[in-house]
Amino acid sequence: MGDLLDRYDLAGAFDEMFAAAGEPRTPYLGLVAHLETLSRSDLDDRCAMRDRAFRDQGITFALGGEEERPFPLDLVPRILAARDWTTIEAGVRQRVLALERFLADVYGERAILHDRVIPHRMVVTSAHFHREAAGIVPAGGVRVHVAGVDLVRDRDGRFRVLEDNLRCPSGVSYVVENRRAMTRVFPEMFQSHHVRPVADYPMRLLAALRATAPPAAGNNPTVVVLTPGVYNSAYFEHSFLARQMGVELVEGRDLVCRDQVVFMRTTNGEQRVDVVYRRIDDEFLDPVHFRPDSMVGCPGLLNAARAGNVTVANMVGNGVADDKAIYSYVPDMIEYYLGERPILDNVQTYLLEDPDVLAHALARLDQLVWKPVDGSGGYGIVIGPRARDHELDALRTRVLADPRGWIAQEPIALSTAPTYIDGSLAPRHLDLRPFAVHDGESVWVAPGGLTRVALPEGSLIVNSSQGGGSKDTWVIADPLAPASVAPSELPAPAPEAIDCTPLERGRQDPGPLVAPLDQQQQQQQQ
Amino acid sequence: MLSRIAESLYWIGRYVERAEDTARILDVHFHLLVEDRGAEAAESYRTLLRAMGLPSAVDAMDGQAVAALLTHNDTFSGSIATSLTSAWDNARGAREVISSELWECLNVTHRSLGSWDRYGAAPHEFLRWVKERAAMAAGLVDTTMSRDEGWRFLVLGRSVERADMTVRLLSARYGERWGAAGWRVLLRCCSAHEAFLRRHHGMVQPSLALEFLLTDSTFPRSVLFALREAETCVVALSAAAGPDRGGDAGRVLGRAAAELSYASIAEIDRELGDRLAELEAACNAAHEAVTRRFFRASVPIEWSA
Numbered sequence: 001m002g003d004l005l006d007r008y009d010l011a012g013a014f015d016e017m018f019a020a021a022g023e024p025r026t027p028y029l030g031l032v033a034h035l036e037t038l039s040r041s042d043l044d045d046r047c048a049m050r051d052r053a054f055r056d057q058g059i060t061f062a063l064g065g066e067e068e069r070p071f072p073l074d075l076v077p078r079i080l081a082a083r084d085w086t087t088i089e090a091g092v093r094q095r096v097l098a099l100e101r102f103l104a105d106v107y108g109e110r111a112i113l114h115d116r117v118i119p120h121r122m123v124v125t126s127a128h129f130h131r132e133a134a135g136i137v138p139a140g141g142v143r144v145h146v147a148g149v150d151l152v153r154d155r156d157g158r159f160r161v162l163e164d165n166l167r168c169p170s171g172v173s174y175v176v177e178n179r180r181a182m183t184r185v186f187p188e189m190f191q192s193h194h195v196r197p198v199a200d201y202p203m204r205l206l207a208a209l210r211a212t213a214p215p216a217a218g219n220n221p222t223v224v225v226l227t228p229g230v231y232n233s234a235y236f237e238h239s240f241l242a243r244q245m246g247v248e249l250v251e252g253r254d255l256v257c258r259d260q261v262v263f264m265r266t267t268n269g270e271q272r273v274d275v276v277y278r279r280i281d282d283e284f285l286d287p288v289h290f291r292p293d294s295m296v297g298c299p300g301l302l303n304a305a306r307a308g309n310v311t312v313a314n315m316v317g318n319g320v321a322d323d324k325a326i327y328s329y330v331p332d333m334i335e336y337y338l339g340e341r342p343i344l345d346n347v348q349t350y351l352l353e354d355p356d357v358l359a360h361a362l363a364r365l366d367q368l369v370w371k372p373v374d375g376s377g378g379y380g381i382v383i384g385p386r387a388r389d390h391e392l393d394a395l396r397t398r399v400l401a402d403p404r405g406w407i408a409q410e411p412i413a414l415s416t417a418p419t420y421i422d423g424s425l426a427p428r429h430l431d432l433r434p435f436a437v438h439d440g441e442s443v444w445v446a447p448g449g450l451t452r453v454a455l456p457e458g459s460l461i462v463n464s465s466q467g468g469g470s471k472d473t474w475v476i477a478d479p480l481a482p483a484s485v486a487p488s489e490l491p492a493p494a495p496e497a498i499d500c501t502p503l504e505r506g507r508q509d510p511g512p513l514v515a516p517l518d519q520q521q522q523q524q525q526q
Numbered sequence: 527m528l529s530r531i532a533e534s535l536y537w538i539g540r541y542v543e544r545a546e547d548t549a550r551i552l553d554v555h556f557h558l559l560v561e562d563r564g565a566e567a568a569e570s571y572r573t574l575l576r577a578m579g580l581p582s583a584v585d586a587m588d589g590q591a592v593a594a595l596l597t598h599n600d601t602f603s604g605s606i607a608t609s610l611t612s613a614w615d616n617a618r619g620a621r622e623v624i625s626s627e628l629w630e631c632l633n634v635t636h637r638s639l640g641s642w643d644r645y646g647a648a649p650h651e652f653l654r655w656v657k658e659r660a661a662m663a664a665g666l667v668d669t670t671m672s673r674d675e676g677w678r679f680l681v682l683g684r685s686v687e688r689a690d691m692t693v694r695l696l697s698a699r700y701g702e703r704w705g706a707a708g709w710r711v712l713l714r715c716c717s718a719h720e721a722f723l724r725r726h727h728g729m730v731q732p733s734l735a736l737e738f739l740l741t742d743s744t745f746p747r748s749v750l751f752a753l754r755e756a757e758t759c760v761v762a763l764s765a766a767a768g769p770d771r772g773g774d775a776g777r778v779l780g781r782a783a784a785e786l787s788y789a790s791i792a793e794i795d796r797e798l799g800d801r802l803a804e805l806e807a808a809c810n811a812a813h814e815a816v817t818r819r820f821f822r823a824s825v826p827i828e829w830s831a
Contacts, residue, residue, distance in 0.1 A: 055637065056630050056633060056634050056637075057626070057629075057630055057633070058618075058621075058629065058630075058633045225622075229619075230618055230619050239621040239622045240622075242622035243621065243622035243623075243626070248527075248528050248531070248622075249531075249622045250528060251530070253530070254528050254529070254530055264528060265528065265529045265530075266527055266528055266529060266532075267527050267528075267529055267532045267675060267679075267763065267820045267821075268527075268766045
């Protein structure tokens with residue numbers, strides 16, 4: 001009998017596992033019962049098993065030049081009830097469709113700007129608005145093949161969108177590998193839960209990439225994953241996706257563009273490429289149009305895309321839609337393009353270009369969260385209530401110098417969940433990044449997503465580049481959904497007498513005979 | 527298959543084989559000299575280092591120093607540690623093509639190298655471990671990978687390296703007094719001693735041993751066998767591009783194999799030095815032709831208005 005949860009104090013935020021001290025929420029009842037059977041040394045054993053498996057498979061990352069560490073997966077899973085997941089799924093789908101329409105619009109007719117729903121200057125001043133992408137009509141109308149929408153849970157337990165990632169959202173390989181590791185380290189935990197599987201993400205992605213190939217590519221388009229190379233921090237993911245999709249993982253030097261057609265250099269000469277799932281930022285993708293000093297890109301790729309000879313996924317210029325100032329207009333976009341009410345709310349955000357808003361926000365400098373609009377990875381964020389005076393002074397100067405470059409948000413007390421730290425379970429803040437795949441017909445949201453955990457006590461920064469960890473995220477299958485049959489519900493095979501006669505000495509055993517198929521079927525019907 | 531990936535696979539094959547062969551050779555020499563501390567010790571090590579491409583190595587090196595050089599020296603490109611690290615490094619960039627099991631095998635091998643830093647005075651444990659890891663990698667290549675281009679490049683690299691190693695081992699011994707004891711060492715370096723005894727029942731005669739290591743068509747570590755395996759790979763790899771039987775690489779490998787299989791052992795023995803030099807050149811030429819044909823083939827870009 002373990003006492004891991006005995007000293008678990010709620011941290012004053014919404015807790016995923018406990019409604020109140022000692023009162024687990026319904027989806028967690030089975031998990032809590034299981035955790036109560038474990039002792040500290042049980043968990044330590046499993047941690048060692050997990051670390052060895054990650055190290056052996058090379059699933060590691062290096063933090064600030066230190067030696068490679070196994071990916072920090074917390075062994076207590078995060079559980080999402082079927083009902084919550086239905087909301088998230090619908091909300092993410094709605095958001096991705098609206099953002100897709102927005103991108104087609106700003107790089108096309110610009111109706112939303114003419115109708116003054118979003119100010120023209122907000123779009124053209126965005127650092128990631130690329131005129132190079134204007135007028136390109138992508139195959140299938142898809143610019144956002146993959147989206148990662150970051151969600152947080154507020155004090156009332158409602159999910160809110162913190163930001164959208166429409167450029168190269170990463171982390172999905174950890175969703176799949178975390179699950180794989182958990183099923184190996186804690187198989188018994190899965191016995192009592194019907195968790196929706198996540199492993200078919202790469203197949204869904206491949207199907208979407210093939211569906212959005214240029215029409216001229218025919219029935220069997222060639223898809224590649226483009227990586228900056230082995231030294232990129234997300235290389236593991238690039239390699240993982242290429243392996244799981246069964247496509248080539250290319251670097252810029254493997255590609256060549258001739259007459260606006262992209263080829264890769266193979267052992268049998270050059271082979272035409274139809275779809276490039278690129279994991280290189282816009283700025284480095286094509287030295288002809290962007291940074292001329294980029295060594296990892298492919299010169300001519302964007303012209304080939306413009307000529308309709310190759311699909312670039314995600315499309316160049318998507319960053320304008322995940323700009324943090326544009327973010328505050330997403331609810332308006334949903335109403336403008338889809339005529340719907342937003343299913344998932346934003347966090348209350350202040351745009352600082354209006355001098356009145358700026359003055360009000362600066363007056364509450366130490367109460368708000370401040371973010372640079374074009375940042376990612378958690379860099380540059382200042383959390384007012386936790387900042388020191390000199391940090392706030394520096395912030396004030398920078399915001400006054402460039403109000404368009406910053407947003408201010410009301411702080412959200414991110415929800416917490418029990419996390420195994422130094423031998424006991426303690427509350428840590430977390431978020432959720434579900435991944436959506438758009439194939440031009442529909443948006444599929446992978447059940448679950450990446451739950452990121454801020455490991456230092458009280459910290460709200462969950463990014464792995466800042467020392468965050470992760471949790472396996474379980475979406476419990478809806479018992480009413482017809483999707484698939486739980487293994488425990490399959491009819492148990494009738495017990496049969498097993499022939500245990502020992503072999504005569506010197507006789508070889510050819511193995512048990514397999515019954516002919518029709519006979520097997522008859523047996524199952526009995 | 528991408529040229530860059532093909533090249534990585536070819537080198538994984540070569541480096542793993544090199545590590546294994548080096549471990550095998552060192553294991554035999556080191557223990558032989560422990561058993562029989564003769565005046566030939568220094569000479570024997572010199573021969574060993576010559577085979578490894580270090581003809582001018584220091585005379586004063588004792589067994590321990592030679593073992594340290596060939597196992598863990600990171601500045602010597604032929605050491606076991608360097609070979610295994612290079613194999614890992616190539617695998618890291620080709621992870622999506624090799625099976626995860628093979629990757630894991632090479633990754634664990636590479637990670638564990640550090641823990642062998644101090645094997646004390648007995649390198650045998652380490653050498654045995656290297657041979658086991660290499661056997662595991664070879665087994666995983668054969669049981670978890672389709673017989674497609676990727677597999678062929680791995681086997682091609684392995685075969686070229688194996689032929690090259692055996693030839694170099696023979697060259698290094700050329701010019702010595704070739705007693706039965708020396709031949710026994712050579713056979714054991716190629717794990718060929720037992721196979722040889724079964725084939726020829728008993729006595730180790732120098733000409734029979736030479737014939738076995740060069741031209742036996744059934745033993746997988748003979749030069750002829752490795753050359754033929756490499757040729758088969760090159761021909762199959764070229765099949766998609768056209769019926770030219772592997773171009774230069776196929777020609778070089780096929781000719782060397784044909785000359786070995788049709789020459790009598792008396793002929794080979796008479797002009798052994800030249801024959802071995804030719805074989806060494808053939809291995810190099812095959813390597814260069816493979817590189818030109820499969821890894822560097824490219825049409826230059828032309829800019830037009």
